[in-house]
Amino acid sequence: GFQYLKSTWLASKDKKKYDPSCFVKGRCEPCHIRNIIEMLAGIHNVDVETVSRLVYNNTMRAFYPKEYEVSNGDPYGALCSKESSSS
Secondary structure, eight states, rough: OOGGOOOOOOOOOOOOOOOSSEEEEEEEEOOGHHHOOOOOOHTTTTTTTHHHHHHHHHHHHHHHHHHHHHHSOTOOOOOOOHHHHHH
């Protein structure tokens, strides 16, 4: 899946050699989700924005179900249901 990665990252260092401009080696940082999204988009041959919207939609349903219900789903609901029905 590495051929699908488009973003570049700063260097990583061992946590004993902490540098605020680098990632800590071996740590899963929240910003690394972009790598996962780029890989999934490439593997499934869809654009990065579509995968991002699907991740957002699933996150809202899993962790914020009340807010998700109040908003009648998220603003990306139509896209997500279209993507789901084509699988």
